[in-house]
Amino acid sequence: MAEIFQAASVGKHPCPECGADLQWNAARQALACPYCGTVVPWAPGKEPEPGASVVEQDLQQALDNPASGRGWGGATGLEKREVQCQSCHAISVFVDGKVARRCDFCGSPAIIEHATLNDAITPQSLLPFKVSEAQMRARLRQWYGSRWFAPNKLKSAALTDTLSGVYLPYWTFDAQASARWRADAGHYYYETESHRDGKGNLQTRQVRHVRWVPAAGSLAHFFDDQLVPGTAGVHPALLRQIEPFPTQTDLKPYSPEFVRGWTVERYQIDLGKAEKLNQEAMQQQMQVLCGREVPGDTLRNLQVDARYQGRTFKHILVPVWLVSYTYGARSFQVVANGYTGAIAGEQPYSWVKITFAVLAVLLLILLLVSFNQ
Ligand SMILES: [Zn+2]
């Protein structure tokens, strides 16, 4: 097994008091000992220049050598277990810690040991949790409270539901794009035309026409940290609502201390798939950018020939808080950004409440009508 494990150089952080392994504590924004409570600032003095340590990896090289950069820190002797949910198929990784008894993503207890043929690509960097569990509960209570037509049971669930802190896998891509484009540029002009109206009188009106002129040009654009989620556990529509994650400024080099005691999801969109999604997204953006270059008022037949050079990627982890609950036969997910606190969620609707609201509105209309008579 190839072990090019960059984070191994970070080393372990034993508790200075009792020697146990330290864990990341979101409330204190520091490492803390889960046994004796000692708090230690994150790697004082050891932290490299911001951004300097988070290295972009060459994409082509990684695709050509699928065995490199893999493993979750075997070099540091960390224990790692993977389990897969039989219900939603999310794969959770637990580094040096206890394995959860229920799936963090859907709440199902049907989780089985997951054996992999090859190791996952090691995350190079992550955003550590910034919003603590207590802060998240307060925000969730507000959020639940603002849900119209939600069953009352949901509001009490805000206090009792299990909140899971999960690191989600993301890919970020950089590329230097250069494109040549050609299009027909359309210029508007107006002509006065006359016509007869219904009564047979002569009328004039302004009519818009387009003069088409061929145009061409070139455009260069740098794509920086384009995100592609690798998660299978969180519903994509929810994820889009809690983005962005500030990956350009606040990433920390991966270290096991950050993930110990938290759940990490193993990506199921692999590098090859993610790279294609990224390429499609860049192509769409280049179409838009080149379209803006076309002179005139409108355009047609836009053709963009874009090249992407120096493509690099990072595999990163971002923090989310998750609540999953079943209501009736369906399961619902509430997801919060563990860094910015943004919340998005699915909710059941109480048909009793909606029916009463509709009846109340109808009654009001009836009353108004009878008063007016
Ligand atoms: Zn300790």
Ligand SMILES: [Zn+2]
């Ligand atoms: Zn599940």
